[in-house]
Amino acid sequence: MVRQLRPDRLPPLSLLDLPPKDDGLAGARLAIDDNNTTGRFLKQNFALELIESEDPAELIAETKKKVEAGIGFVVTDLDAKPTVELADALKGLDAVIFNASAPDENIREEDCRANLKHTAPSRAMLADALAQYLAWKRWGNWVLIVGPAPEDKAYADALRRSAQRFGMKILEEREFKYDPGSRRSDGGFEQIQQQIPTFTQKLPPHDVLLVADEGELFGEYFPYRTWDARPVAGTAGLFPTSWHPAIELWGGTQFQNRFKRLASRNMRPLDYQAWMAVRSIGEAATRTRSVDRKAIISYMLSPEFELAAFKGRKLTYRAWNGQLRQPIVLATGKMHVTVSPQPGFLHQYTELDTLGVDRPETKCRAYNK
Amino acid sequence: MTLFKNAAALAALSLSSLALGAGPAAAYKIFVSNEKENTVSVIDSEKLEVVHTIKTGNRPRGIILSKDGKWVIVCTSDDNRMQVFDAETYQFVKDLPSGPDPELPILHTSGNPLYVSNEDDNLVTVVDIFKGTIVTDIPVGVEPEGMGMSPDGKILVNTSETTNMAHFITTDGFKNVENILVDNRPRVAEFKSDGSEVWVSAEIGGTVSVIDPAQKKVTHKINFEIQGITKDAIQPVGVRFNKDNTKAFVALGPANRVAVVDAKTYKVEKYILVGQRVWNLGFTPDYKLLFTTNGTSNDVTVIDVASEKAIKSIKTGRYPWGVVSSLTPIKSAENGAAQ
Numbered sequence: 001m002v003r004q005l006r007p008d009r010l011p012p013l014s015l016l017d018l019p020p021k022d023d024g025l026a027g028a029r030l031a032i033d034d035n036n037t038t039g040r041f042l043k044q045n046f047a048l049e050l051i052e053s054e055d056p057a058e059l060i061a062e063t064k065k066k067v068e069a070g071i072g073f074v075v076t077d078l079d080a081k082p083t084v085e086l087a088d089a090l091k092g093l094d095a096v097i098f099n100a101s102a103p104d105e106n107i108r109e110e111d112c113r114a115n116l117k118h119t120a121p122s123r124a125m126l127a128d129a130l131a132q133y134l135a136w137k138r139w140g141n142w143v144l145i146v147g148p149a150p151e152d153k154a155y156a157d158a159l160r161r162s163a164q165r166f167g168m169k170i171l172e173e174r175e176f177k178y179d180p181g182s183r184r185s186d187g188g189f190e191q192i193q194q195q196i197p198t199f200t201q202k203l204p205p206h207d208v209l210l211v212a213d214e215g216e217l218f219g220e221y222f223p224y225r226t227w228d229a230r231p232v233a234g235t236a237g238l239f240p241t242s243w244h245p246a247i248e249l250w251g252g253t254q255f256q257n258r259f260k261r262l263a264s265r266n267m268r269p270l271d272y273q274a275w276m277a278v279r280s281i282g283e284a285a286t287r288t289r290s291v292d293r294k295a296i297i298s299y300m301l302s303p304e305f306e307l308a309a310f311k312g313r314k315l316t317y318r319a320w321n322g323q324l325r326q327p328i329v330l331a332t333g334k335m336h337v338t339v340s341p342q343p344g345f346l347h348q349y350t351e352l353d354t355l356g357v358d359r360p361e362t363k364c365r366a367y368n369k
Numbered sequence: 370m371t372l373f374k375n376a377a378a379l380a381a382l383s384l385s386s387l388a389l390g391a392g393p394a395a396a397y398k399i400f401v402s403n404e405k406e407n408t409v410s411v412i413d414s415e416k417l418e419v420v421h422t423i424k425t426g427n428r429p430r431g432i433i434l435s436k437d438g439k440w441v442i443v444c445t446s447d448d449n450r451m452q453v454f455d456a457e458t459y460q461f462v463k464d465l466p467s468g469p470d471p472e473l474p475i476l477h478t479s480g481n482p483l484y485v486s487n488e489d490d491n492l493v494t495v496v497d498i499f500k501g502t503i504v505t506d507i508p509v510g511v512e513p514e515g516m517g518m519s520p521d522g523k524i525l526v527n528t529s530e531t532t533n534m535a536h537f538i539t540t541d542g543f544k545n546v547e548n549i550l551v552d553n554r555p556r557v558a559e560f561k562s563d564g565s566e567v568w569v570s571a572e573i574g575g576t577v578s579v580i581d582p583a584q585k586k587v588t589h590k591i592n593f594e595i596q597g598i599t600k601d602a603i604q605p606v607g608v609r610f611n612k613d614n615t616k617a618f619v620a621l622g623p624a625n626r627v628a629v630v631d632a633k634t635y636k637v638e639k640y641i642l643v644g645q646r647v648w649n650l651g652f653t654p655d656y657k658l659l660f661t662t663n664g665t666s667n668d669v670t671v672i673d674v675a676s677e678k679a680i681k682s683i684k685t686g687r688y689p690w691g692v693v694s695s696l697t698p699i700k701s702a703e704n705g706a707a708q
Binding site: 034037038041042251253254255257258283286287289306307308312313314350351352 | 470553600
């Protein structure tokens with residue numbers, strides 16, 4: 001697993017959301033354990049090596065060395081740009097990369113790579129999942145609050161695309177500019193309580209207020225503080241996610257318990273996405289009864305490949321851009337509210353393709369060979 | 370809850386009016402574990418009504434009968450134990466130990482010991498039901514689930530949901546003799562009564578694997594196709610064979626149907642529409658009626674086996690999970706319906 005350490009990343013607003021040191025890594029470790037329990041019966045053994053650095057160039061060089069020395073599977077927790085750079089560096093080698101963290105659309109579309117798969121859902125998948133539920137609720141009039149960071153703008157782009165796709169209206173957008181200041185302090189709420197109502201005053205009549213704040217730097221300020229009594233959704237309030245630590249559906253209880261025993265904490269989306277990546281490798285190794293990386297990679301590309309991942313149905317990789325299809329959970333801090341795709345959103349192949357960029361729309365050409 | 374109480378009150382009314390006419394007739398009693406309600410519904414096979422509700426421990430799932438038919442044994446998963454109830458009086462008899470999160474129990478053909486899959490610790494626990502002690506633990510795959518017993522009592526088949534295997538284990542010495550890969554998330558392993566085949570359902574894979582226990586090989590894979598239902602919604606779980614092993618009934622989960630399969634040619638003959646998210650199946654001992662547990666719609670469907678038709682839905686508790694019939698007709702304890 002390749003992890004980009006990001007010490008300059010601002011911590012989220014809530015103490016509850018502070019990322020643990022082994023975020024993602026613990027999920028990969030659990031999948032290694034799960035693979036080895038199965039592997040025991042087939043005489044297969046799986047091991048995890050960790051490459052960590054703040055410097056993407058160093059990560060890429062290190063990973064390339066390992067791949068040349070025989071490692072065939074790389075799980076990444078990297079930003080979008082170094083993810084693609086890594087894919088290019090490994091081009092022509094017998095290796096496949098699983099992007100477990102970056103939600104960016106471009107690395108699945110115009111900048112896609114044939115040796116790059118994605119277990120992390122894209123922003124379009126997350127936004128579509130939310131939009132379907134809001135459509136189901138008939139909460140079709142939105143206002144959108146966007147943060148200043150590039151990823152906030154990308155999240156807002158995804159929401160705009162989903163609004164158009166599912167016939168929702170964005171009546172007004174406002175940018176929320178802020179000076180992050182110090183994250184921890186003894187006070188603060190007094191001013192926020194004044195600031196947010198003022199900021200949300202005189203919005204057009206709407207059903208729901210959407211927030212695009214991927215860094216979780218201000219979104220949590222909006223629920224219960226808006227001028228109008230309206231629910232909040234997006235990155236705060238009701239949010240779309242690949243996983244939630246309260247999920248007990250589809251046999252999830254035992255999965256959550258196994259994780260907690262291993263990591264002594266709750267499973268986070270990044271853990272789940274890394275788990276799916278490592279389990280994909282294990283599943284392919286089991287089915288091919290092989291540890292030959294060429295055989296495993298080609299099986300993963302075949303239509304026979306399917307992954308059981310506690311989502312109530314089989315998960316498969318999209319043949320046109322390597323994105324893992326998956327139901328998306330809509331949740332609040334404590335619990336899931338629903339799971340998308342929503343009933344009634346139909347598709348000629350699989351309803352999971354109502355989430356995100358579908359085959360006829362894709363700009364990815366790397367898989368057309 | 371309110372809905373169920375009303376239904377129960379209705380059942381009680383009709384019971385008392387019937388009791389005025391004739392004395393209580395002996396009928397099979399069908400025991401249905403209600404996963405989310407912590408109860409077992411008792412259904413009378415003649416009246417096709419819930420005649421009693423037994424309070425259980427937390428999260429009752431797998432449910433079986435002792436060989437003599439006197440005990441109903443229920444896995445109460447969240448309490449990490451099993452509970453024994455008297456099949457005639459419905460009274461609590463005793464607790465039995467298990468590993469963490471017991472899900473499905475099965476008895477040795479001799480009646481003892483009991484083997485139970487513990488979903489949370491990759492073990493099958495062997496329990497002496499008379500002494501109430503754990504004999505041993507057998508390590509298996511991740512999330513052990515389905516339990517099948519060969520009719521000669523020599524082989525136990527356990528499925529593991531995340532390892533996707535059917536583990537063949539000897540009952541004499543508990544040796545793991547073969548691990549057969551099946552499709553994703555295997556749920557139930559069921560032997561034909563002549564021991565010639567064991568069928569393993571794969572919930573996420575959407576298939577049933579037919580395994581020859583002599584060769585220990587998958588000899589056939591059964592697929593299901595239903596017009597208007599996506600492949601993803603076809604999730605086989607419960608499997609039962611009719612009396613002469615000519616037909617199999619397979620519960621298809623959120624496809625809300627039970628498939629009728631020719632057990633010789635493996636051709637799917639028919640789909641019977643039942644309640645929502647149908648998981649487990651149980652025959653009356655005369656093989657005339659088949660009961661299906663429909664988790665999401667809180668009911669069981671009664672299928673008339675001869676005509677292969679659903680004849681009635683019966684409201685149970687919340688999220689009915691497992692089902693087993695009494696061995697013999699039992700006179701109703703007549704202590705009313707649900708409390």
